[in-house]
Amino acid sequence: MITIFEDSTALNFEPISLTRPVFDIRYGSFTLYERLKELCNNKVTAFYVRDSLKEFVKKKHLNSLLSYEETSNQVWLNGRVIWTKDLIDRITSSKKSVFVTEDNLVALNLPNDNSVIVNLIKDFSRESIPEGIVVHELKAEKINYLWEILSNIKNIVIGEQKGSNRSFKKYENIVIDESEGPVIIQDNVIVEPFTYLKGPLIIDVGSKILSHSRIQNSIIGPGCKIGGEVSGTIFQGWSNKGHYGFLGDSFVGEWVNFGAGATNSNLKNNYKSVLVNVNNNIIDTNSLFIGLFIGDHSKISIGSQINTGTNIGVGCSILAQTFPDTHIPSFSFYNNGNIKKINFEKFIYTTKMVKDRRNQFLDEKEIKLLKKIHKSSLIS
Numbered sequence: 570m571i572t573i574f575e576d577s578t579a580l581n582f583e584p585i586s587l588t589r590p591v592f593d594i595r596y597g598s599f600t601l602y603e604r605l606k607e608l609c610n611n612k613v614t615a616f617y618v619r620d621s622l623k624e625f626v627k628k629k630h631l632n633s634l635l636s637y638e639e640t641s642n643q644v645w646l647n648g649r650v651i652w653t654k655d656l657i658d659r660i661t662s663s664k665k666s667v668f669v670t671e672d673n674l675v676a677l678n679l680p681n682d683n684s685v686i687v688n689l690i691k692d693f694s695r696e697s698i699p700e701g702i703v704v705h706e707l708k709a710e711k712i713n714y715l716w717e718i719l720s721n722i723k724n725i726v727i728g729e730q731k732g733s734n735r736s737f738k739k740y741e742n743i744v745i746d747e748s749e750g751p752v753i754i755q756d757n758v759i760v761e762p763f764t765y766l767k768g769p770l771i772i773d774v775g776s777k778i779l780s781h782s783r784i785q786n787s788i789i790g791p792g793c794k795i796g797g798e799v800s801g802t803i804f805q806g807w808s809n810k811g812h813y814g815f816l817g818d819s820f821v822g823e824w825v826n827f828g829a830g831a832t833n834s835n836l837k838n839n840y841k842s843v844l845v846n847v848n849n850n851i852i853d854t855n856s857l858f859i860g861l862f863i864g865d866h867s868k869i870s871i872g873s874q875i876n877t878g879t880n881i882g883v884g885c886s887i888l889a890q891t892f893p894d895t896h897i898p899s900f901s902f903y904n905n906g907n908i909k910k911i912n913f914e915k916f917i918y919t920t921k922m923v924k925d926r927r928n929q930f931l932d933e934k935e936i937k938l939l940k941k942i943h944k945s946s947l948i949s
Contacts, residue, residue: 571609572642573602573634574617575649576674576690580848581714582649584864584882585805585822587899587942590618590626592648595790595805596718597725598755598771605652606633615640617690621941628934641681645690650675651710659707667698668707675709714847715820715862716854719801722786723750726769750786779811790823792927801835801858805865807927812871819860822883824923828871834892835860835877843878846896854878864899866920866939883942884916899946910948913940 575591582591592602599607606613617637618626627636644661646652650670660668660676667689668676674693677686679702689697698704712718718725730751742762745752750769759777760766767785772778776789779796787799790806797810801818804810808821812829819833835858837843843859844851861875864883869875876892882899893903900911917939921931 570614570640570642570644571605571612572615572617572637572640572645573605573613573648574637574645574690575619576647576693578649578673578713579619582712583848584862584880584899585715585820587883588822588865588938590616590622590648591712592616593626593629594715594718595788595803596651597729597788598753598773601648601651605646605648608652608654609657613646615642617645617687622938625934625938628932637683637687643678643681645677645679645686647673647675647711649712651712656707656709663703663705665701666703666705668705668709669695670707670709670711673711675707675711714845714852714854716818716845716856716859719803719818719820719859720856722788722801722803723769725788726750726753726771729753729771746785773806781813802860807929817860818858820862822863822865822867824866824920825863826868828869828873830872831869831875832873833861833875833877833879837877845878846880866916866923882946884911884939886911898948900943901946901948908948910946911943913943916943 573592579586579591582594585594593600596604614635615637616626616634660678663678666678667674674689679686685699727750743760743764746767752766752768753771755772755774757775758772761778761780763781764778765783770784770787772789773791775791776793778784782796783798784795786801788803789795790804792807793804794809794811797813798815802816804821805823807823808825810816810827814830814832816833817835840857843854843856845854859878861879863881866883867881867885870888873887873889874892876895879895881897884900885897886902887893888904890905897903901908902911917936924931
C-alpha cells in the first residue's frame, strides 16, 4: 500500500494549494491524486499533508484515504510528481531506499517508521538520510509551480486522448477544431450554439459552454459555466466565467466568479518574462505568457482589468477599473486601490448560498479551514 505526501514546497502552488493539498490540484480530467490512484490500482491508502489541512483532507477523502499515522505503509510517493507505472514499479521493488530528483525527495520505501519518514519530508537533505538507506537518483517529472501545469496543457490533453469519451453529441452550429490537439468533452456537458472549441481542450463533467464563446488550449473542470474568450487556462472546477471578456494563461480555483467584461492581461508590453509573487517570493516564470492565479471563493466584479502575473488569494472580492496590485492577500476587499479585510461571517453566509444553488454543501471542516486562512491573512 502507498502513502501520498506533499513536501515543503506546497505553498509554491498558492493560491490553489491554500485550500487543498498539492495532490488535489487538477491535472487534466483528474487531480494528481486521482491520476496516481488509477495508476496504482487503488493502492494509495493514506496521506501526509500540512497540519492546517489534515482534518479537511481526512473528511474530503473519507472513504479512500487515511491519515498516515493510521497505516503501516512503507512506500511513500510525492504528490507533485507525474508518476508512471514503470517508476512506481521500480520504487516498490527497492527496499530500504529513498529516491531523489534534482535534490528533491520524491519517494521512499522504508520499514514502517513514520517519525523517520516525516522528518525526511519536512527537512530533506542528503546528509539527513540515516545510515543503511540506499539513495537512488530518479528521472521523474515533478511540478514546481502552477504555471508549469499551464505550459503542459497540450501534452496533458493528448495523454488523455486514448480511451476518452470522444463521441460528440450532435451539437448545432458549433465548430470543433482539432487541428492542433484533441477536444475531449465529458458526460453531461452543454455546449450552446455559435461556439468555437479548439484543441487541445478538455471540458469536464457537468460544465456548460455559453453561446458565442471561443475556448482553446484549456482544461475546464467539472461544474463550470464558461463564456467569452478563454485560452491557456485551467479551471479547478465549479467556477463561473459566464460573460464576455478575455481570460488567458490562468489557473482558477473553485467557486470563483468573473463579472461581465472582466479581462486579464497575459503578456507584458515589453515582452519580458513575467514575475509572480508566490508565498512572498518574487519568482521569474521564464515565460512571456502568464495571466492570473486566483484562489477559491474569490470574485471579480464587472469591467475589472487584471494585470499580467497577478496572484489573488482565497475569498477575495475585486473591484478594479484600473489594474490592481499583482499580489492580493486572501480575504481582501479590493476597491480601486483601497483594501480592507472581508468580514468572515458575511463571507460564510454568501458562500453557503453560492454552494446551495449548485446542490453542494459547505461543511464544518471546510469552514474551519477557511477560518484559519482568514485569521492568517495580513489584511487589517
